[in-house]
Structures are given as structure tokens and as C-alpha cells.
Amino acid sequence: MLTYLLEMGLRLGTILIVANEVRGLILTAPVFYGIYQAGGTLAALWLGVCSLGGIALSVIVPLFAARRIKAMVARKQAVQAD
Numbered sequence: 001m002l003t004y005l006l007e008m009g010l011r012l013g014t015i016l017i018v019a020n021e022v023r024g025l026i027l028t029a030p031v032f033y034g035i036y037q038a039g040g041t042l043a044a045l046w047l048g049v050c051s052l053g054g055i056a057l058s059v060i061v062p063l064f065a066a067r068r069i070k071a072m073v074a075r076k077q078a079v080q081a082d
Helices: 001-039 043-082
Strands: none
Touching: 001 043
16 A cells, blocks of 8 residues: 555656756746846856756756655565565
């Protein structure tokens, strides 16, 4: 029962991760536009890199978490199958 709930949670999580990826792509456009409007100054580039880094972390960290949870579910299913 627990593995079924975890599996359903992972499926929902996968859908949310895809939505998060789309959100990350949408959030990068204003950053690049801001850098362009600022004339590509060093400060604008630094702020752009920091903003893009934060966006990247908000997209990449859930991917790693989903992989770990999926591996944990697979291990639990293997133990229950024995």
C-alpha cells in the first residue's frame, strides 16, 4: 500500500517537475531582457548570473530529489517482492 502511494506521488511529482521546467524557461526571458536593457554592464551580468543560478537550482534540485525517491521506492518494492 505504501509503495503504491509513493508511486502515485512520484507520478504527480513528475508532472510538477515538468511544470517547474517550463516555469524556469519562462523566468529566464526577463533576466536576459534585463541584461540587454542594462547594456550588458558587469553589474547586470552578475545579477543575471545570480538570477539564472537561482532559477537553475529551483529546477535541478527537484529532479535529484525525484530520482532519489524513485530509487528508494524501487528498493522497497524489491524487498517486499522477496
